[in-house]
Amino acid sequence: MISSLDDADFQIQLGEDKDDVLNELAVNRSATYLAFGTDAGSVGVVELASNRASRMRVRHENICGNVSFIPDRPNELISGGYDSAVLHFDFQQGSLLSRFDITASPPSSGVSLSPPFILAMALSTSGVMAVGTADGRVWIGTGGEKGHPSAKKKRSRKWEGLREDEGVWLSVAEGPVVGVSFIDLTSLLTCTLLGTLTLYSIVREEDRVVPTQKWTAESKDLAKVNAMSAEADRIVVGGFNADGRGVFTISNIKDTALATS
Template sequence: MEITSEQAPAAATPEPILNLAIPRPVSCVSQLSPSSLLVGSDHEGDGSLRIYDLSNGRVCKAIRGMKDEVSSVRCLKSKGFNSEVAWVASGTSIACFRLDDPKMILSLDDAQAQLQLGEDEDDLVNELALSRNGAYLAFGTDAGTVGVVDLSTQRVSRMKVRHENICGSVSFIPDRPNELISGGYDSAVLHHDFVQRSLLSRFDIAATPPSSGVSLSPPFILSISLSTNGLVAVGTADGRVWIGAGGEKTPSAGKKKRSRKWEGLKEDEGLWINVTEGPVVAVTFVDPCSLMTCTLLGTLVMYSLTRQEERLVATRQWERESKGLFKANTMSVDQNHTVVGGFDKDGKGLFHVWTTKYAALAVT
């Protein structure tokens, strides 16, 4: 069912607390701590990852010479190294770095581990996702492959069913220790049992009919996010977001028998939001009742999610522009900061940092 979200009264929105420019386009961002941010890009043809101190906007550590653009990074506490480590995707492989390394500038020679994930030189690795227990790392590739790395053994397994085009989004399902979902440029969301490597369900997104003779972009899936209570949000290249509620855990469902598998891809238990006329490049649940979206031009739009007579309703709360950003590539949201990165009209990298707490103030 196609639903355009309700519109809340306009609310004042703040300016970013930090705007920083870098020589090359920002390709990914990830928040390491309340005071530090990882920013990936390419650097004169080589991939680079910088760690910024958000209190002063300065670089405190960098990883260079990754050969290709850094497409994704995920951090975790490593039992083996007893320190924080970063798994960095670049080109067809991933590499693990200790973040407590005393060197200010690291290279591939300093990596604790390197794994080849692409099946040939053109099969680039896209998004990485970390399981909630920190035991597994999921990945998607340009060939449509969906895979999982067991971080305790560094064993790589690939799902039996792959996407027919680029797989750019992967995410583990909360409270489902063997299940993950993936999204691709084939407009399909696939639901996998990654231990059995089997397909559990799928949702194929159809294109919307063109209006006024204007043809919209195909509904390529550009981003996926899962809430802690089992909602799923899927951002598409034709300006929409689908929110699936079939796998949601609600108080009324607490006494029901646990289903054999997550059922979040049931089309009849979801709703569509029309966000913009262009691509929605990123979606993130701030909490189970709040969803942040980011458009290709870097406009952030916040939605609140409520139940009205058992029906899920999305209300547009506010939006804000990322001034100076010509194209947004990535967004990261946690309890402390919201970050949007991409490049300006001259092709130079740019990212904005907001304080996430303002989102709650804007909603009230």
Template sequence: MSATPEATISIPSPVSALSLGPNDTLCVGSEDGSLRWYNLPSARVVKAAKSLGAEIASITWQLSKKNEPVAIWIACGRRVICLPADLQKMIATADDASASLEVGEDDDDVLNELSISENGRHLAFTSDSGSVGTIDLASHVITRMKSRHNTVCGSVKFIPDRPSELVSGGYDSALLHFDVGQGTILSRFDISAPPPSEGVSLSPPFVLSVTVSSTGLLAAGTADGRAWIGGGGEKRPSSKKKRSRKWEGLKEDEGIWLQVADGPVVSSAFTASDRLFTCSLLGTIAEYKVIRDDDGSLRATKGWSAVAPTLEKVNAMTASHSWVVIGGFGKDGRGIVQVFHVT
């Protein structure tokens, strides 16, 4: 794996969202409300969407049972917008959307992350008001969880193999685990700040990113440069433990802390059940191999790492088995995407 980018893409506006879809298709969202598609590793735009109305906060792919793209869902201001995957136009607009739903509760309640359930039936969303909710993709009915975060909620993920459960992370330093059908909290983890070292006080442990592996491992990146890996909900082939009634990934005593950066950890992503990537605000990318020792305890070993050149700040990261892609802006304020090939 190289520590230098395979490709660097420059765009006019700061990058605000990234998503890798099937067949190495990369979708890049910008602060000016535009989208651009690329076929990696090429840096040539293959199609685009413009004038979507607000900054693109999140992008997620809706796939068929055969893992083929059906549509792309976008969080854009207070709205979610759906664009068909087979859109033939080279440059689309909001008028080409197959769905556009106003989800924010008021003018200030903009949306943050989107996540689609494994069975493809529901789209989860988070917002600046701290709310967490779902949208039925067949009926477009919006449902909000009965409890919410005390402040901005920026992260949400469905639990693999449990489409009725999701986990969210907020700037209130809390991870909340919800029953989607009931709208109630099943479990929570309130993160405390570590003691200051050498008189230096770090940022509060706001939760800035959440990722869940295919086996149920959770990783949460915080504003004080740490990542918490929760193993309580992991499915282990060798385990004789019966499947629990609910996911147990927020058990504090079954997790470990990693100090992964000197600044905020803005994104984290599992690309395999044991392979975790993290990225800091200033562009420090790190890979961790998450394993269990003979006694069953979790351990994370740092592997590949890189520091993104030319990026002033990173706003988003996406990763797959082949690529790690980060995006933000450079010193001139223009958007930059950097693509790293991983093996």
């Protein structure tokens, strides 16, 4: 266990200076690279064999809060920031491959007037992307999905998951969506700042994706949520209780679904 700097085998300075805060870390599936995003908007990777860190040449204009490696794309990663942009990189070259700039929803839509800061991201194993925003929406992008109906037989040179015309928007809440997680290839779980969990079924009808709400439930003992993760049959939600103490809850997905039926 590492309880102080003296317990660590080595240290790497990933922030641009001592005040630049790390916001998220991600490890690729082969455990060879670590991705990071910082308050200064930097996106970078650490080669774990050599402990060598490098940054992408393009950065976010504001806080970078999310980073993730793309399944079956060994050189590619994505990041999301408070500049409302999703950036897609070839991290070996440090170059930008594509980007998706999210615009605010119209005031008449009934969705929160908060800016569409990106607060959460998730990728399914098949390459479908989900993005949760501060204005209560979730974008589901299917342009990079393996087996996509419009995909050519020849494998694309790069992942195309940020194509806006291959995505759909969900209006999830009137406040921030702070967590998104794929339970499996066709099930997406979302979580709001106030702890509302909602499960959606993601299915195709002809050439379009149709999300359908399956159930919704409230997280127990949490006044505000910071993060949510779900895998297999468990949901983990972390945040603060009414007294301001940090807490997390672990629940069974099937039990949660039964309690809402």
